[in-house]
Amino acid sequence: MKIVVCVKQVPDTSDIKWTENNTMIRDGVESIMNPFDEYAVETAIRIKESNPDSTITVLTMGPPQAKDVLKRAIAMGADDAILISDRKFAGSDTQATSRTLAKAIKEKIGNFDLIICGQFAIDGDTAQTGPSIAEHLGLAQVTFAKEVESTNGNTLIAKREIEEGLQRVEMQLPGLICMLKCDYEPRMPAIKGVMKANRMQIPEFGMEDLGLDNEDVGFKGSPTWVSKAFRPETRGAGELINIDDPKQAACVLLEKLIESKVLV
Ligand code: FAD
Numbered sequence: 490m491k492i493v494v495c496v497k498q499v500p501d502t503s504d505i506k507w508t509e510n511n512t513m514i515r516d517g518v519e520s521i522m523n524p525f526d527e528y529a530v531e532t533a534i535r536i537k538e539s540n541p542d543s544t545i546t547v548l549t550m551g552p553p554q555a556k557d558v559l560k561r562a563i564a565m566g567a568d569d570a571i572l573i574s575d576r577k578f579a580g581s582d583t584q585a586t587s588r589t590l591a592k593a594i595k596e597k598i599g600n601f602d603l604i605i606c607g608q609f610a611i612d613g614d615t616a617q618t619g620p621s622i623a624e625h626l627g628l629a630q631v632t633f634a635k636e637v638e639s640t641n642g643n644t645l646i647a648k649r650e651i652e653e654g655l656q657r658v659e660m661q662l663p664g665l666i667c668m669l670k671c672d673y674e675p676r677m678p679a680i681k682g683v684m685k686a687n688r689m690q691i692p693e694f695g696m697e698d699l700g701l702d703n704e705d706v707g708f709k710g711s712p713t714w715v716s717k718a719f720r721p722e723t724r725g726a727g728e729l730i731n732i733d734d735p736k737q738a739a740c741v742l743l744e745k746l747i748e749s750k751v752l753v
Contacts, residue, residue: 490536490537490540490542490543490544490602490603490640490642490662491543491544491546491598491600491601491602491603492533492536492537492543492544492545492546492601492602492603492604492605493545493546493547493548493594493598493601493603493604493605494526494529494530494533494545494546494547494548494562494567494604494605494606495526495529495547495548495549495590495604495605495606495607495618495619495622496522496523496526496529496530496547496548496549496558496559496562496607497522497523497526497549497550497551497555497558497607497610497618498520498521498522498523498549498551498554498555498557498558499520499521499522499523499610499611499612500518500519500520500521500612501518501519501520501521502518502519507718520554520555520557520558521558522558522561522562523558523607523609523610523611523612524607524611524670525607525608525609525610525611525668525669525670526558526606526607526610527565527675528607528668528669528670528671528675529605529606529607529668530545530547530562530565530566530567530605530675531565531671531673531674531675531676532605532636532637532666532668532671533545533567533605534565534566534567534676535637535673536603536637536640537566539639540640540642544568544569545562545566545567545568545569546567546568546569546570546571546598546601547559547562547563547567547569547570547571548570548571548573548590548593548594548598549570549571549572549573550573550574550578550581550586550589550590550593551572551573551574552574553572553574553693555572555574556570556572556691559571559572559691560686560687560689560691561678561686563682563685563686563689564678564679564682564683564685564686565675565676565677565678565682566676566682569689570689570691571593571597571598571691571692571693571694572691572692572693572694573589573590573593573693573694573695573699574693574694574695575695575696575706577695577696577703577706577707578696578706578707579707579708580707580708580711581706581707581708581710581711582711582712582713583613583615583617583618583621583713584617584621584710584711584712584713585705585706585707585710585711586618586621587617587618587621587622587624587625588621588625588701588705588706588710589696589699589701589705589706590618590622591621591622591625591626592625592699592700592701592705593694593699594622594626595626596694596698596699596700597692597694597698597699601663602642602662602663603640603645603662603663603664603665603666604619604622604623604626604628604663604664604665604666605665605666605667605668606618606619606622606665606666606667606668607619607667607668608632608633608634608667608668608669616632616667619632619665619666619667620632620665620667622665623664623665626665628663628664628665629660629661629664629665630660630664630665630666630667631645631647631649631658631660631664631665631666631667632649632666632667633649633650633651633667633669634647634648634649634650634666634667634668634669635647635648635649635650635655635668635669635670635671635672636648636671636672637666638657640662642662643661643662644659644660644661644662645659645660645662645664645666646658646659646660647660647666650669728745730742730745
């Protein structure tokens, strides 16, 4: 099976800072592989372990330093990697990002059986990229997946999380699956894998290499406009009125609401 895993480099912090254009400042912030993508890579490796003739290609779109997450995936057990990088991609929203990733898969990988994404990136957190890639490529998709139970290269059986519990679904391949946190932990890279990753020359492609133009990428290719980005104010802890008699409790609550000028 030919498996493609999309991985994203994200800031290792919840203290996000913004530019005047409301895009995230990434310089000077330590970066990691998006945690959901670690599960995507682990899932691909597990599929390869039960289908040994499989290959795993990892793909990221980001600045040159995003190569680090590709190297981590190689060190974990992926076979090869592709970096999609170009200054012209700056300002891409999820539509432009997924369009670019889908084009990269089509142009630079060609045939594949399965694309695995994380469900969410912990910075952007829209959960739109995976499903949008599937739409651009006309693929079936399974979202909110917790586990790939089995695959024979033609179909795949997965468990996905729904409100009522778990749902078992079968998908025709080629298809795309978005992974949540699984019951198994992603493996740590072994020394041999780290050495392989350090030796590997990772190919890099830009906008023109993918046959895209300025209208497809960056701000021009992005229908989303962020008008404001802000951190919601944190509210203090609530106060519990611990009185058994409901009438008395209601009177105390009323007094407090008047005191705090919520009611006048
Ligand atoms: P999600 O959809 O939550 O991610 C789900 C999964 O998709 C991930 O787990 C991963 O498997 C895959 N995935 C997501 N992104 C990538 C990727 N880049 N490579 C490989 N796989 C991926 N971001 C910038 O870095 N620079 C900018 O200048 C910039 N400008 C923006 C301008 C606008 C107007 C908007 C709306 C967003 C901008 N962004 C920018 C954010 C960027 O669009 C998102 O980070 C990107 O589209 C992914 O969306 P997400 O973070 O919500 O990922």
